[in-house]
Amino acid sequence: MTGPGRIAYLLDPRFPGGTSSAVAEELRTIAPLCQPAVHAVSSRMFAGHDPAPPLAAAFEALGIESVWDADTVSADTVILHNPSFLKFESGFGRRVLCRHLIVVTHENFLRPGGEEAFDVTGCLDRIDRGTLALRKSLAPISAHNRATVAAWGGRFGLPPGWDVLQEDWFNICDLPMIAPTDTPRDRRGRHSRPGFEKFPPPGDLGLCFPSHAEANVILGADLLIAEGAPAHWQVYPFRGLELARYFGMIDFMVYFTAPTWQESFGRVLAEGIAAGKVVISDKATAAGFGGGVIGARPEEVDGIIRAFVDDPARFARHVRAAQAALAAFSADAFRARFAGLFDPRTGAAA
Numbered sequence: 001m002t003g004p005g006r007i008a009y010l011l012d013p014r015f016p017g018g019t020s021s022a023v024a025e026e027l028r029t030i031a032p033l034c035q036p037a038v039h040a041v042s043s044r045m046f047a048g049h050d051p052a053p054p055l056a057a058a059f060e061a062l063g064i065e066s067v068w069d070a071d072t073v074s075a076d077t078v079i080l081h082n083p084s085f086l087k088f089e090s091g092f093g094r095r096v097l098c099r100h101l102i103v104v105t106h107e108n109f110l111r112p113g114g115e116e117a118f119d120v121t122g123c124l125d126r127i128d129r130g131t132l133a134l135r136k137s138l139a140p141i142s143a144h145n146r147a148t149v150a151a152w153g154g155r156f157g158l159p160p161g162w163d164v165l166q167e168d169w170f171n172i173c174d175l176p177m178i179a180p181t182d183t184p185r186d187r188r189g190r191h192s193r194p195g196f197e198k199f200p201p202p203g204d205l206g207l208c209f210p211s212h213a214e215a216n217v218i219l220g221a222d223l224l225i226a227e228g229a230p231a232h233w234q235v236y237p238f239r240g241l242e243l244a245r246y247f248g249m250i251d252f253m254v255y256f257t258a259p260t261w262q263e264s265f266g267r268v269l270a271e272g273i274a275a276g277k278v279v280i281s282d283k284a285t286a287a288g289f290g291g292g293v294i295g296a297r298p299e300e301v302d303g304i305i306r307a308f309v310d311d312p313a314r315f316a317r318h319v320r321a322a323q324a325a326l327a328a329f330s331a332d333a334f335r336a337r338f339a340g341l342f343d344p345r346t347g348a349a350a
Helices: 018-030 053-062 120-129 143-156 202-208 222-227 243-248 267-274 283-289 298-310 312-329 331-339
Strands: 007-011 037-040 072-074 077-081 095-105 131-140 162-164 187-191 215-219 234-236 252-255 278-281 293-295
Touching (some): 007 018, 007 072, 018 053, 018 077, 018 267, 095 120, 120 131, 120 143, 131 143, 143 162, 143 283, 187 243, 202 298, 243 267, 252 298, 267 278, 267 283, 267 312, 278 312, 283 312, 298 312, 312 331
Parallel strands (some): 007 037, 007 077, 077 095, 095 131, 187 215, 187 252, 215 234, 278 293
């Protein structure tokens, strides 16, 4: 096998939260197959020039020197992560020359209710006008994300010359597995980047984190801190706690979002499973984890937690089964998926 040829990544590396963690893991995973170039874009979506911490750590570990705002990006395959960074731009700002352009769609194309989640049409048009490629593909990251891409395409029409990859470009979740506790307690938590869309309405948040719980730990609670959180909540700003310490404070991770927002994958849920916690979320998000996440409504959370606290053996069985299901998102599975994109005779995109 000749390898996958020259690979270039194109992204704004300042994305916080799951996007940066997913790309960092991806770079670590494909490093044995190739040495990718990384082209960083200083879009108007973010300020400063510092990559998000997970990406900064991956660049250092892999010896990658990212190139900022190059006029031309040229490679056999160019992988553009999260095209939403172009939503505030008037153009693409560069030329991309490649055999195969793969645009990984971290953000859902449609919100619940059917509204366009961001200026998808404009972003793809900007990419289109700046790219010369033999093939251009959209790469959904999950079944739900794929459904929004398909529904968007059905409504607005997939741009000429584009296709959708048949297999998901999934988040790699090669995380250290922590054994579940033998004595679960009613200690609840959630974490995410700050943002109105990441949090459910106050009433639902109150149901998930009530005063009778032993602990309610909310990480990424910048907005709640500014507004004044209830006394029975332990609130910390985004990155205000090391994740290991946060997970040591809880036994149940309860994660719901605004009704106008739907996670495309929900990497934080995989982190909760790997940390040995029972994870509860909405049914649509839970569906992507093979039974590893419990799908529920906020008003059902109390009963679910009470049943697990009363039956520690069931708690442990559920966590171990959930952790086993994460094998579908392993680095080995992604490497096989990635290598399968390329013709073994030429190294070109298949």
